[in-house]
Amino acid sequence: MITIAISVLFLAAFLVLVLKKDMIAISAIVFSFFFLIFIYLAPETMVFAFSGWNPPFGIVWVLDGLGLFMALLITGIMSLTAIYSVKYIKKRKHRYYTLLCLLTIGLLGISLTGDIFNMYVFFELMSVSSYALVAFLLNKESTEAAFKYLVVGSLSSSFLLLGIAMLYGLAGTLNMADLATKVYGGPAFLVVLGLILGGLSLKSAIVPFHFWLPDVHPAAPSPVSALLSSVIVGSGVYMMIRVIFTVFGIVSVFWMLILLGLVTMILGGLMALIQKDAKRLIAYSTVSQIGYIFVAIGIGTSLGVTAGLFHLLNNILLKSLLFMSFGIVLWHTGTRDMNRLGGIGKQMPWVAFCFGVGALGTAGVPPLNGFASKWLIYMATWQVSPVITAIAIIVSAITMAYYIKVFSCIFMGHSNIKIVNKTPKMMLIPVIIITIMCIVIGIFPQIGIMFVEPATNALLNQSQYINAVLGGSVI
Amino acid sequence: MIELYLTSGLMMMLAVYCIAMKPNLIKKIIGLAIFTDAIHLLLITIGFRGNGIPPIMTHENVNTFAQLSVDPVPQALVLTSIVISISITALALGISIIAYRHFNTLNTEEMNRLKG
Amino acid sequence: MFENWTLFIGSFMGFILLGFLIYLIGNRSFRPEGKKGETYTCGEPFQKVSVTSDNFYQAIIESMGLNRLRDVHTGNLSDYVIWMVVGIVMIVIMVLVI
Numbered sequence: 287m288i289t290i291a292i293s294v295l296f297l298a299a300f301l302v303l304v305l306k307k308d309m310i311a312i313s314a315i316v317f318s319f320f321f322l323i324f325i326y327l328a329p330e331t332m333v334f335a336f337s338g339w340n341p342p343f344g345i346v347w348v349l350d351g352l353g354l355f356m357a358l359l360i361t362g363i364m365s366l367t368a369i370y371s372v373k374y375i376k377k378r379k380h381r382y383y384t385l386l387c388l389l390t391i392g393l394l395g396i397s398l399t400g401d402i403f404n405m406y407v408f409f410e411l412m413s414v415s416s417y418a419l420v421a422f423l424l425n426k427e428s429t430e431a432a433f434k435y436l437v438v439g440s441l442s443s444s445f446l447l448l449g450i451a452m453l454y455g456l457a458g459t460l461n462m463a464d465l466a467t468k469v470y471g472g473p474a475f476l477v478v479l480g481l482i483l484g485g486l487s488l489k490s491a492i493v494p495f496h497f498w499l500p501d502v503h504p505a506a507p508s509p510v511s512a513l514l515s516s517v518i519v520g521s522g523v524y525m526m527i528r529v530i531f532t533v534f535g536i537v538s539v540f541w542m543l544i545l546l547g548l549v550t551m552i553l554g555g556l557m558a559l560i561q562k563d564a565k566r567l568i569a570y571s572t573v574s575q576i577g578y579i580f581v582a583i584g585i586g587t588s589l590g591v592t593a594g595l596f597h598l599l600n601n602i603l604l605k606s607l608l609f610m611s612f613g614i615v616l617w618h619t620g621t622r623d624m625n626r627l628g629g630i631g632k633q634m635p636w637v638a639f640c641f642g643v644g645a646l647g648t649a650g651v652p653p654l655n656g657f658a659s660k661w662l663i664y665m666a667t668w669q670v671s672p673v674i675t676a677i678a679i680i681v682s683a684i685t686m687a688y689y690i691k692v693f694s695c696i697f698m699g700h701s702n703i704k705i706v707n708k709t710p711k712m713m714l715i716p717v718i719i720i721t722i723m724c725i726v727i728g729i730f731p732q733i734g735i736m737f738v739e740p741a742t743n744a745l746l747n748q749s750q751y752i753n754a755v756l757g758g759s760v761i
Numbered sequence: 762m763i764e765l766y767l768t769s770g771l772m773m774m775l776a777v778y779c780i781a782m783k784p785n786l787i788k789k790i791i792g793l794a795i796f797t798d799a800i801h802l803l804l805i806t807i808g809f810r811g812n813g814i815p816p817i818m819t820h821e822n823v824n825t826f827a828q829l830s831v832d833p834v835p836q837a838l839v840l841t842s843i844v845i846s847i848s849i850t851a852l853a854l855g856i857s858i859i860a861y862r863h864f865n866t867l868n869t870e871e872m873n874r875l876k877g
Numbered sequence: 878m879f880e881n882w883t884l885f886i887g888s889f890m891g892f893i894l895l896g897f898l899i900y901l902i903g904n905r906s907f908r909p910e911g912k913k914g915e916t917y918t919c920g921e922p923f924q925k926v927s928v929t930s931d932n933f934y935q936a937i938i939e940s941m942g943l944n945r946l947r948d949v950h951t952g953n954l955s956d957y958v959i960w961m962v963v964g965i966v967m968i969v970i971m972v973l974v975i
Binding site for chain 1: 882883885886889890929931933934937938941943944946947950952954957958960961963964965967968969970971972973975
């Protein structure tokens, strides 16, 4: 039944190139979003076995709380981005929409699958689509950013394949629930865990592997930047936590996650103070927020995992808001250099307001959603060690500092550039929708926590996952 | 058997050396291809059984077939992975053609306008 | 913690609104007399400027040595691949040890 959404997207990806109409792709992505809402409202975990081969032998797709949480977010942001790019992308639009559909298929496949090699295949589909989308504008910087991303990206996914190959050699099966029963904490399995986490860390942008993110963001068109920084990095985090919590059980990698998360937070924040290019600065901000997510998830308690997943939700919303609203500025002025942009705020007050909501939300200012999730992270880390909370608060102050820099350099002061066109409505509507969602989640954070609860329960109860797949009824 | 594992490990180390140290873009792409081929060799060797028959089922008893043949699952994984590696190599070569048109060189140390 | 969240948000917005009202009342009771002169900055006519991002946090950046951090990110692909391989080896060792 879930294959309806995937096959509609595949068909749309092919038909957009043949029939040359973009509405096919946009309607397919929006259809998959509503279809996933319909599945999300179903009460229990559904397991879907392909071609009737039952779970330990065939490929299964498991629609549990965490997978549906990610899939709903992914299709929501992709549909808003597809609407936003109608007016933004001017040349070769049909190939852009094909790549966008393939990216959606890859991301949905990663979130919903229950087989580890299937996850690798969809991960590669997503990666190849993102390499092509980064190189889309075909000018000097896009080409350089795309081949840098391609070389390191395929090297890291080769390490992931190496880990999966060794895991198959040790355990004899590829199904995640079956692996969960066969894996124990011996040294061979720990080496495999290290290789898989090392391969996935590049997509999650943790510290020694964060270098591609600031190079790729200025080079890609703005809607693609919004997707890269919010949803693709989010699916990297999803894959890591799926492997750590569901496949490998409670193996003690938590101190490693907290250490890497702290270094990532600090490095992302410090590097963002130096930048002159606005998109590189927001990219380093993404690196810093991913550090927060890993520190929160590395705590391991229920409060910590809830805080981490809530911060992931907020990061996805806020980063896509920031990149899309900066994309409107870029569409009008054509430059990203903060020395030349200045005083745009008087000419575009709504865009300045939305960017301000995004900036204040990421910095953690009270009536917005960033404050709620950061407060939960502070509460979770206080139970482990107050030093981590102190470092998190200091990095929050640094975050506020560089967002003040971006906002005042772009939107305040004397303006040198005159805006002549009117902002198209199709570009403004998704930005306003996400702004309203951020403010609503900020004023009523119970909505966000209610949305994250099933995901936390699904993540922390490994035995419930195993029983649903291996024991329960299979569609 | 053990020499196949050692060959695979040696190929991986050479491929990582090639990607990390050689500044030419085409050599890096060749290094990527060698790395994925080394992993395919490792996968097929994992499923190997001494004196085994190929996993193609003719009209025989299923049990004797299952005790004689090599493991077919890694072979399926390798077929999938070869397809993925071909698409990445094709995309990489396409991007390097466009990079040569823009920069007139394939030396990655000269193509670093994005830094900092 | 979020039980009386609406009370918290409401009081936060209320205090901001109160501050704004006090500012407006203060502005109304002040009527400047005389004619409005030009802004005087060190003897030169006033120019409209905007902030450049080159020297926005220059003192903090130089005192904390962040320029060396920027120089580490060289932009060569070879350096980045070496970082990556060293990073993966470190992650494998950390998973084994910790």
